[in-house]
Amino acid sequence: MADNSNPHTIRTSIWREEAEADNPFATRVAYCRGYDVYGEMLGQARWVEMLYLLFMNEAPTPAQAELLESLALALANPGPRDPSVHAAMCGGVCGSTAASSLMAALAVGAGQLAGGREVYNAATGWAACGTDLAAWRHWFAEPAIEPGSVWSTPEHPPGFDAHGVSTATPVKQTLACLAGYGVGPRLPWLLKNQPDLEAAAGRPLALSGVAAAAFVDLGFSPEQSEMLHLLLRLPGAAAHALEQRPMGYKKFPFGVVELEGDAAEQTA
Amino acid sequence: MNGPDLLGKHFGVLKSRMGTFYPGSHVVFRGHDLHQDLKDMDWLALYVFGITGRRFGETQLRLMHAIWTYTSYPDVRLWNNRVAALAGSTRSTGTLGMAAALAVSEASIYGGGILMRAIEFFIRCRQRIEQGEDLIACIHQELAAHRSIGGYGRPLINGDERIEPLLTLARSLGLDQGPHLKLAFDVEARLLGGRWRMKMNYAALVAALGADLGLSAREFYLFMFPVFLAGMPPGYIEAGEKPEGTLYPIPCDHILYEGQSRRTWPRSNNS
Numbered sequence: 001m002a003d004n005s006n007p008h009t010i011r012t013s014i015w016r017e018e019a020e021a022d023n024p025f026a027t028r029v030a031y032c033r034g035y036d037v038y039g040e041m042l043g044q045a046r047w048v049e050m051l052y053l054l055f056m057n058e059a060p061t062p063a064q065a066e067l068l069e070s071l072a073l074a075l076a077n078p079g080p081r082d083p084s085v086h087a088a089m090c091g092g093v094c095g096s097t098a099a100s101s102l103m104a105a106l107a108v109g110a111g112q113l114a115g116g117r118e119v120y121n122a123a124t125g126w127a128a129c130g131t132d133l134a135a136w137r138h139w140f141a142e143p144a145i146e147p148g149s150v151w152s153t154p155e156h157p158p159g160f161d162a163h164g165v166s167t168a169t170p171v172k173q174t175l176a177c178l179a180g181y182g183v184g185p186r187l188p189w190l191l192k193n194q195p196d197l198e199a200a201a202g203r204p205l206a207l208s209g210v211a212a213a214a215f216v217d218l219g220f221s222p223e224q225s226e227m228l229h230l231l232l233r234l235p236g237a238a239a240h241a242l243e244q245r246p247m248g249y250k251k252f253p254f255g256v257v258e259l260e261g262d263a264a265e266q267t268a
Numbered sequence: 269m270n271g272p273d274l275l276g277k278h279f280g281v282l283k284s285r286m287g288t289f290y291p292g293s294h295v296v297f298r299g300h301d302l303h304q305d306l307k308d309m310d311w312l313a314l315y316v317f318g319i320t321g322r323r324f325g326e327t328q329l330r331l332m333h334a335i336w337t338y339t340s341y342p343d344v345r346l347w348n349n350r351v352a353a354l355a356g357s358t359r360s361t362g363t364l365g366m367a368a369a370l371a372v373s374e375a376s377i378y379g380g381g382i383l384m385r386a387i388e389f390f391i392r393c394r395q396r397i398e399q400g401e402d403l404i405a406c407i408h409q410e411l412a413a414h415r416s417i418g419g420y421g422r423p424l425i426n427g428d429e430r431i432e433p434l435l436t437l438a439r440s441l442g443l444d445q446g447p448h449l450k451l452a453f454d455v456e457a458r459l460l461g462g463r464w465r466m467k468m469n470y471a472a473l474v475a476a477l478g479a480d481l482g483l484s485a486r487e488f489y490l491f492m493f494p495v496f497l498a499g500m501p502p503g504y505i506e507a508g509e510k511p512e513g514t515l516y517p518i519p520c521d522h523i524l525y526e527g528q529s530r531r532t533w534p535r536s537n538n539s
Contacts, residue, residue: 003524004524008518010518010523010524012525013528017520017523019519024520025518031525034527034531035531035532036530040532040533057527100367103364103368103371107371147388150384150489163271163275255281257281257288259287
């Protein structure tokens, strides 16, 4: 039995199971945060409600569920030009395992350029600055540096487009849509103050910045925001990896290498 | 140059000083022909050459080998190894299991995260001491930032069986006199003497030795990436030889639930 002194138990406030009478290892009933998953939620609850419930202690309000679902749609496919999807396709074109394609998408999509860590950093910015433009200006001017981190120092303001010239249309469309749900203060404030915030950052807003604001408005921590961003961008990676598989590597960009410096001496 | 101009400049062509291969002909590895110039190179030596562009001597490579060997534990209770073993138990592939296990090894309380913190601290601390700062000030600042010093204390026990064998080898190779290793012991002395009571663990020792070998923090981090790998295949194999699903089977009533009690799903939310 599970108790505090048993070293073989798993502690959780998310999940509880009751066993079948004939098998202590087979689940008869599973509860998520107290709700009967297969006996009650199944057929009643939406996937995004389950997703929210797993991360939070309570079910989402209808507006929160709508916001999360729209955010999930916006993030579902970064497209085949995105490095994380590119990585997944590298698995697909040569017939690597399905999991390896998703692992590749996760690894590449974990970074500070449009990835999970960028969303973590941007969500940290929202937690620190909220809807205070002066605080954002200070945050951009003096970014926190963490010595000894496995993550390199960010090369652009988190949540903003490293190579952008103006705000991309899908970013504007997503922000306008998500701000309309009225779930929290950050998205509407971002919509209103976007030009000022972009001027302070010196870059146009990126989808990762909108996503971070949405995650924080939904009540997620930076850690939860990072994890959800990783998760919600996987569908496109999976689909593109599978699509490339029958086409093979011959129909996938390989590139040309031009050696520089000492290495060039060996090109003959 | 920035923005779309910068991206456009890199479109289609990959410029590299690291290398490439010419199918059917030869391979250039950091300016050297892999199958001519480097063909007799020890694998670890090649790995470190790929990271640093530098060649290390025989004694240095022997120490590097030992750094990997002495922490290769075939124990599936260790969290990273367990990932590989669970992959065996669920009949996943060995590559997936061990790749995930290596990724998990980049943890914040052991492995990649702590190794990076340890070497970065030693390099930064030594520079500050050379500029006249006091060691205890460096320690206090690090504790204020992280509530611990990377490489001191240990998740399971405050002591480390790997230290003496590696120190003995380093001594025999004449590689135990570097300034970072001395600093590592000075830090331990301060931590043991103060209220922290933390002993040096393997991460601090190998980080100090790595810095004394001339590795930068980033070079050391990449050198240490496969450090736990040799301990992983045994667990994967053994789990695969046993009946499927028999590694860490947990009965339903061994979930210690600490959350909300039973309640009814609010169907009104579905509208």
